[in-house]
Amino acid sequence: MTVVESEAVVLCACDYGESDRIVTFFSLEWGLVRAMAKGARRSRKRFVHAFEPNSVVQLGLGRRRTLSWVESCRLVEGHLALRTDPLRWAYAGLLLETTLRLNPENMPSPPFYTLLRGALERLGTDRDPANVAALFLVRALRILGTLPSLERCVQCGATIEEASFWKLSLETGRFSCGAHGAAAEEGIALDKGSAALFQSMLRAPVEKIWRFRLRKGVAADVIHAVCTWVEHHTAQRLKSRRLLDRMANGSEGGTRFPRSSALIPSP
């Protein structure tokens, strides 16, 4: 038996049998990994406070063929700020769920890990959690290789500077200028500034993307489009998205994604 170590983010945990838990991590070394934590619900000392979703942990994993079990798990960062705001908590859920749905097991992806860790850290402090979520989702699609090139119009080859309006369709994988994509109903409508911002954000190192600020409506459109795409391709509803939608429906104006105040129902 070999015991290997890596830093990881806890995605989710569920009870198994009388005293065990099955925990899903996204780790730096192995990507998405599921492991059995024997006696996790019985022992007060071994895995104390280590399997909370959103937490960054130092994970020691025992591996034999396809089986993995948690040998040790030490909390590195609890991201407590996320717990103090239900909206941030819900957005963090969306980040974890998309990570869970989009990544195959045992496929290492250090850039994705850096992105996820950075997003969770930023989500706790940034004034606009929707912006953080939108940046995460777009960059995640780029890392996974499912985002079309945003350099030129796919049809006429025009550059960003040559057109005022753009359309990004995840369904068809097209990035087109106003003249060639305007008729398409689906997709994210972008003005020249937003398209240029996306381009710069995708070129920047993963750890530095959080300084980019999307326009308010654009962030909501991006989250909506990416979530729809993820649901379509995985054939599974995103539960955290349903929660965010429900929070928004309870708010005035019916925006697609909520503001913090929208979570407090009017008396």
Add this chain to the structure above:
Amino acid sequence: MVTKAHPPVLRELVRRLSKLPGIGEKSATRLAMFFLKAPEEVVEGLVENLVRLKRDIRTCPVCFHFTDGALCSICADPSRKTGEICVVETSADLLAIEESGAFKGRYHVLQGALAPLDGIGPDDLRIPELLSRLEQEDVREVILATNPTGEGEATAHYLAKLLEKSPVRVTRIASGIPMGGDVKYADKVTLERALQGRRSVL
């Protein structure tokens, strides 16, 4: 191992018992053999109990704890009307606090906590019922006793924000090193909380 040598009734019982939490086939066989040998009144008593459990137990319309009457024993007890409501996630949490004997007020069971990955939001919890209780009852303090997990903390903060402008006092149960615990095994978040919540002993 249940084989064809076992009568079909016994096989069926073992199969049903092994579906219970924590019961494997061997334990289920042992239990089935016990029932086989046990006096008839023991088995009949158990069956009657199980039937009554399913038929009579419902949630209390005030606090959402389990009850077999119109109200649960705590809500029906006038001496528990102290003006304090302790908000817990589940009935199991309520029972644990009751067992400690440390709280003499009334409870409100939320029946869950905010959990984005399970799609559980504020609408799925008994929060509107808590708000209407605060309007109808003479409440001066709400104690948020949700678990100190991510979900429990998020729920407590949501409720605290919700009750920010109400005239009731909103408090949160303390967190830190458990009694009989060991400082060297505590994680850094627990230690941080324990030090933040320290108090004078003199």
